[in-house]
Amino acid sequence: MKDEKASILVVEDEPKMRRLLELQLAEEGFHARTAPDAETGMQILNSEPFDVVVTDFKLPGMSGLDFLHAVKRVNANLPVVIMTAYGTVESAVDAMKAGASDYVLKPFSLAELVLIIRKELASRQLREENRDLREALGQRYDYKNIIARSDKMQAVLALIERVAPTNATVLIGGESGVGKDLVARAIHEHSNRAAGPFVKINSTAIPENLLESELFGYEKGAFSGATSSKPGKFELADKGTLFLDEIGDVPGPIQVKLLRVLQDREFERLGGTKTLKVDVRLIAATNRDLRAALEDGTFREDLYYRLNVVAIDIPPLREHKEDIPGLADFFLQKFARESGKPLQGITPQALRMLMDFHWPGNVRELQNILERGVTLSTGSMLDVADIHLDNPQPRAAAGASPVLPQGVTLEQWEDEMIREALRRANGNKSQAARLLGLSRNALRYRLSKLGVPDPPDNS
Ligand SMILES: Nc1ncnc2c1ncn2[C@@H]1O[C@H](COP(=O)(O)OP(=O)(O)OP(=O)(O)O)[C@@H](O)[C@H]1O
Numbered sequence: 001m002k003d004e005k006a007s008i009l010v011v012e013d014e015p016k017m018r019r020l021l022e023l024q025l026a027e028e029g030f031h032a033r034t035a036p037d038a039e040t041g042m043q044i045l046n047s048e049p050f051d052v053v054v055t056d057f058k059l060p061g062m063s064g065l066d067f068l069h070a071v072k073r074v075n076a077n078l079p080v081v082i083m084t085a086y087g088t089v090e091s092a093v094d095a096m097k098a099g100a101s102d103y104v105l106k107p108f109s110l111a112e113l114v115l116i117i118r119k120e121l122a123s124r125q126l127r128e129e130n131r132d133l134r135e136a137l138g139q140r141y142d143y144k145n146i147i148a149r150s151d152k153m154q155a156v157l158a159l160i161e162r163v164a165p166t167n168a169t170v171l172i173g174g175e176s177g178v179g180k181d182l183v184a185r186a187i188h189e190h191s192n193r194a195a196g197p198f199v200k201i202n203s204t205a206i207p208e209n210l211l212e213s214e215l216f217g218y219e220k221g222a223f224s225g226a227t228s229s230k231p232g233k234f235e236l237a238d239k240g241t242l243f244l245d246e247i248g249d250v251p252g253p254i255q256v257k258l259l260r261v262l263q264d265r266e267f268e269r270l271g272g273t274k275t276l277k278v279d280v281r282l283i284a285a286t287n288r289d290l291r292a293a294l295e296d297g298t299f300r301e302d303l304y305y306r307l308n309v310v311a312i313d314i315p316p317l318r319e320h321k322e323d324i325p326g327l328a329d330f331f332l333q334k335f336a337r338e339s340g341k342p343l344q345g346i347t348p349q350a351l352r353m354l355m356d357f358h359w360p361g362n363v364r365e366l367q368n369i370l371e372r373g374v375t376l377s378t379g380s381m382l383d384v385a386d387i388h389l390d391n392p393q394p395r396a397a398a399g400a401s402p403v404l405p406q407g408v409t410l411e412q413w414e415d416e417m418i419r420e421a422l423r424r425a426n427g428n429k430s431q432a433a434r435l436l437g438l439s440r441n442a443l444r445y446r447l448s449k450l451g452v453p454d455p456p457d458n459s
């Protein structure tokens with residue numbers, strides 16, 4: 001371990017044993033902290049970083065096994081060593097299954113324990129070095145269901161890889177349809193909460209007056225219509241992940257309650273008096289620029305900083321077009337399988353069309369276009385005729401090299417475009433200006449500059 005001392009957290013209810021371990025571990029050059037029970041252990045763990053946890057299996061209150069689960073939810077990479085006096089092989093096996101790194105059977109010698117701790121520290125360091133090496137070598141991450149060959153998407157996967165095993169709150173940003181839901185699920189599935197629930201709530205889809213009770217639940221009689229009590233999403237997500245979609249649209253009063261849950265992990269149901277504690281990892285998503293919402297005061301700054309512990313920004317599809325062939329193939333296979341069509345692939349011309357499009361609706365739009373295309377196709381290859389883009393852009397605007405026709409000057413071209421727009425708008429100048437993306441005044445100015453007669457407006 002670098003040059004600092006490695007930190008060990010020891011949870012042991014027997015005072016003499018606890019003191020002994022603390023002293024002896026310190027003598028061995030570790031920084032040791034101790035707790036008499038799992039609850040205190042969790043508190044210490046949440047307030048400072050540790051390299052290894054050593055815990056007794058039989059504890060008052062929360063059991064060693066539950067403690068192990070709780071630690072793993074906080075940080076799946078943290079090695080936990082179990083001490084068990086009940087030399088039954090089963091409890092040690094249970095612990096190993098639940099993710100313990102190793103165990104010692106009581107009575108053990110200190111040398112034995114220290115050996116195990118050093119082994120854990122070494123293998124943890126190795127894992128970290130491995131990961132760094134893998135990144136340095138540009139080794140590709142491979143997630144099923146996520147097509148990500150481009151460097152930009154690989155960077156997203158690298159972040160998921162790092163953040164998934166931790167308990168950190170994640171704020172996912174990106175335009176509509178870029179894959180925010182997909183990424184939120186991937187984080188959950190690669191965390192130690194994967195066996196727990198993944199609960200999603202979309203704040204825009206729920207009327208404001210219901211959002212609070214959806215999130216926090218309510219007791220019978222909390223409001224008219226509350227004929228029975230109901231748990232909220234936070235309770236349902238206990239030991240799992242809560243995904244708060246469209247966080248930017250959460251109204252102010254609920255932002256305050258969210259802040260409290262994030263800080264203290266506790267809340268009350270509506271109309272309830274009992275304070276409930278939950279073990280939930282929060283992932284939030286937004287397709288708005290929350291920083292702008294901070295400036296105009298519609299989003300609380302303190303909540304923003306609580307949420308934005310780790311930010312994952314997913315780029316729009318037009319910024320990682322290298323992924324289009326892979327995505328097209330992925331969706332084509334999927335929809336061909338679902339509809340039982342014997343499609344082999346996509347023609348180069350059709351792919352060209354997809355590559356040249358600007359994808360305002362991002363991956364979701366690409367997926368829809370392919371679904372429609374597969375449904376319509378009759379041949380063995382998906383072709384240009386099967387692909388129906390909404391408002392396809394002229395090639396020039398879509399990233400191919402914009403070149404003026406031979407022998408035409410820019411002014412002549414502009415002149416021609418303006419005449420064409422006027423023709424299409426039947427002489428209606430307001431409409432022509434819209435077609436050209438100009439203001440009415442800007443068009444008038446250009447018309448006079450180009451010496452185009454200003455036809456009487458027939459609007
Ligand atoms: N990289 C990808 N590989 C494969 N499928 C993808 C990828 N990105 C997105 N998709 C698919 O595209 C669709 C839209 O993605 P998703 O619902 O995650 O977007 P979103 O960012 O949450 O959109 P919104 O802002 O509208 O909620 C989903 O069906 C998803 O599975």
Ligand SMILES: [Mg+2]
Nearest residue numbers: 177180181245
């Ligand atoms: Mg979404």
